[in-house]
Structure formats: C-alpha cells, structure tokens
Amino acid sequence: xxxxxxxxxxxxxxxxxxxxxxxxxxxxxxxxxxxxxxxxxxxxxxxxxxxxxxxxxxxxxxxxxxxxxxxxxxxxxxxxxxxxxxxxxxxxxxxxxxxxxxxxxxxxxxxxxxxxxxxxxxxxxxxxxxxxxxxxxxxxxxxxxxxxxxxxxxxxxxxxxxxxxxxxxxxxxxxxxxxxxxxxxxxxxxxxxxxxxxxxxxxxxxxxxxxxxxxxxxxxxxxxxxxxxxxxxxxxxxxxxxxxxxxxxxxxxxxxxxxxxxxxxxxxxxxxxxxxxxxxxxxxxxxxxxxxxxxxxxxxxxxxxxxxxxxxxxxxxxxxxxxxxxxxxxxxxxxxxxxxxxxxxxxxxxxxxxxxxxxxxxxxxxxxxxxxxxxxxxxxxxxxxxxxxxxxxxxxxxxxxxxxxxxxxx
Ligand code: ATP
Ligand code: MG
Numbered sequence: 258x259x260x261x262x263x264x265x266x267x268x269x270x271x272x273x274x275x276x277x278x279x280x281x282x283x284x285x286x287x288x289x290x291x292x293x294x295x296x297x298x299x300x301x302x303x304x305x306x307x308x309x310x311x312x313x314x315x316x317x318x319x320x321x322x323x324x325x326x327x328x329x330x331x332x333x334x335x336x337x338x339x340x341x342x343x344x345x346x347x348x349x350x351x352x353x354x355x356x357x358x359x360x361x362x363x364x365x366x367x368x369x370x371x372x373x374x375x376x377x378x379x380x381x382x383x384x385x386x387x388x389x390x391x392x393x394x395x396x397x398x399x400x401x402x403x404x405x406x407x408x409x410x411x412x413x414x415x416x417x418x419x420x421x422x423x424x425x426x427x428x429x430x431x432x433x434x435x436x437x438x439x440x441x442x443x444x445x446x447x448x449x450x451x452x453x454x455x456x457x458x459x460x461x462x463x464x465x466x467x468x469x470x471x472x473x474x475x476x477x478x479x480x481x482x483x484x485x486x487x488x489x490x491x492x493x494x495x496x497x498x499x500x501x502x503x504x505x506x507x508x509x510x511x512x513x514x515x516x517x518x519x520x521x522x523x524x525x526x527x528x529x530x531x532x533x534x535x536x537x538x539x540x541x542x543x544x545x546x547x548x549x550x551x552x553x554x555x556x557x558x559x560x561x562x563x564x565x566x567x568x569x570x571x572x573x574x575x576x577x578x579x580x581x582x583x584x585x586x587x588x589x590x591x592x593x594x595x596x597x598x599x600x601x602x603x604x605x606x607x608x609x610x611x612x613x614x615x616x617x618x619x620x621x622x623x624x625x626x627x628x629x630x631x632x633x634x635x636x637x638x639x640x641x642x643x644x645x646x647x648x649x650x651x652x653x654x655x656x657x658x659x660x661x662x663x664x665x666x667x
Contacts, residue, residue, distance in 0.1 A: 461567065
C-alpha cells in the first residue's frame, strides 16, 4: 500500500538499525498519513520501544532533546529524523513522569509504554498509524485507515478531555482538515468551540511554531477563514476590538500573497506576515490630528511587538525585519532628492515594496505610489531622475505627511 521509494532512505536505515538491535521501530504519524493520502511527506518521524538513552547509544550522530517530552534527533548532513519512544500516557503507575496542571494540561510525559499504548496519546486516528518498511505492514489500532478513506478527522478518545490535555490540538484539527480536505468530526468540532479558550494558556513559543505551520504552508487564507469561524484567530494574531474593514482586507491580502509565494517556491517569512497583521494597529496608535504622528509611530513599534509577543513569540531576528518594513513604508512616500535611491538600496526594499502593494490593494488607495515604485525599479538612471523631477514639479505631495494614510485609518 505504501511505496518505500517515497520514504527518506535515511529514515528507513534508522528503522532497520533499530530493528537489527532487537528494538521495534516504525515510521509514524504525519508521514504515514500523508503517504496514504498521496502527499509527499515533508518530514519523517519514527517511534520505537527503545528508550532515549538506548537510541542515543545506537546512533553516533544523535542528541536527546526536550524535557516535557524527551525525544532523540538523529541527523546526517542533510536530514534530521525525530525518534520518539512509545509512551503509555498513563499515570496509573505514576512515577512523577506524567504531570498535568489543574485544567488537565499535560506538562510532562515521559512514561514509556507499548506501541498500542502509544497510539492513545496521539491526537487523531489518522495520525496514529505505524508503518514498518521492512514488512510493509501498517499497525492501525484506532481505525485510522478507515477514517482516511472516509476523509474524517476523528479524535482518539474523548476530544473534550484530549483538548484539555493539549489545547493546541484544536489548531491541529483545523490545519489537517484544510490540508487534507477532510471533515472535522462533530465531537471534535464541539470540543474546539468549548475548549478553544484554553489556547490562552499555551506558551508563546509553541504558539509561534503553530503560527508558522498554519500560515506558511500554502493554505494560509483557508486556515485563517476556518480559525475565524471557530473564533480562534485571536489566539494567533493581536486583534484590536475595532477590527476595521481595512485591517481585515490587509490580512487577507497578505495571506493570499504568502500562499502565492509558497506555490511559486518563493521564500516566505513569518516576519512579513506579522508586519502586515500588526500594521493597522501601528497606524491606529500613531494617529495624529490629521496625519501620522512620527513620535508615536516610532514609540509604538516596540510596544505593539511586545503585545503580539504575549500571544506568539517573535524570535529576535524578525524584530528588526518587521520594523524595517514599517519604517520603509514612510520612506517610500518621501521621494525628494536622493531619498528614493537610498530607499531603493535598502536591503529590505523589496519586502517593503511588496507590502506597499498589499496595502494599496487592501485600502483601494488611489495614490499610485506602488506604480511609481514599480516604474522606478524598471527604469534606467536617466528615467529615474526624470521620475523624481516630474514629481517635484507637481507639488510637495511627495511628503508622506500629506498622505496621512487616510484610506487606511478609516
Ligand atoms: P505535519 O508535520 O504535517 O504538521 P504531523 O502529524 O506529522 O503533521 P507533527 O507535529 O510532526 O505533526 O507530529 C508527529 C506526530 O506526533 C503526529 O502525527 C501525532 O501522532 C503526534 N502528535 C504531534 N503533536 C501532537 C499533539 N499535540 N497531541 C497528540 N499527538 C501529537
Ligand atoms: Mg510531521
């Protein structure tokens, strides 16, 4: 049923090495699911009855990671494979290794178990399939194969309990249903509605990981719409109570643009999306009487990033990227003398220009500023010079203050 040629040779060799050492070993989770759905997996996970120390001792190039959930990373020059030990997820014989908080959220789970027990700690039946590439057999203890055939996202066990244990499963259900075009089972849907609020409790680092999976995988717009329908978007994106029409358009346009880039194999960064998503808030906070108040603008940038960080972490390396894109929006307006050349040379010019086009699309702005910069990039230096002269003759309209971003403040 599964063609081993579609599986990473390195992953297969790890399974074989574990088996040679008398351990059980299987490919598991997303890769088996994707292979059965005709999708090329992006990574391969392995499950085994070897403990992290035993795995570590079997493979030279390996490292134990995690505390909450100990795993082993095995790597070669180009690949990294995650190997997890079967867990029982059962605290009967609690050795202090399974720890939950008052809401039932699992804080630590390092109780080893059998394959069958391991299936019960996985989130959805379609994610609990274990494939042995040596025998070609799939272990399916929860009707995962049937649910793949019926295109259904079904929880393993009571979703109310499972989503309390780990609220991120709500987001995963939404993500998988869009990725695979599967229906979300009724019980799972109702658990998302009832337990979604627990996402408030999840560390911002984990939420950032999920943010990237949701918005950088080529189906960002679809994912966003479904998040909105479950009212979960607020756990990923700082949204102000007066969510304007422009702000909604801008998010949609930025997500569309990201999806298009993924489709065309162009690079995507969460920084760009975060810059777009938070822009309306920045404008709102920088509002002067009739125009943008620059002091407020610069002061608000860090404050807004800090507020977003309460929800999803934003790794340091993206901070200056985001702020550059924002500040360049002002610079793109000012086209006097040497300024356009400076702006054009800025390492973030391209991203800032892309963002300008998105802003214009989202606000139905008639400023033609995007067009001007499109021409500027294509023109030779004589024509660029003329472009600037032509502008200066028209008026001082090239001052960003004159623009006031009116269309975007409505
Ligand atoms: P993708 O990699 O496409 O996002 P995936 O299913 O492989 O999907 P991973 O996060 O790579 O997702 O996890 C691998 C496997 O580990 C899953 O298939 C699932 O069996 C299990 N798993 C991951 N996260 C959870 C979770 N929050 N709760 C329960 N099981 C999980
Ligand atoms: Mg995976």
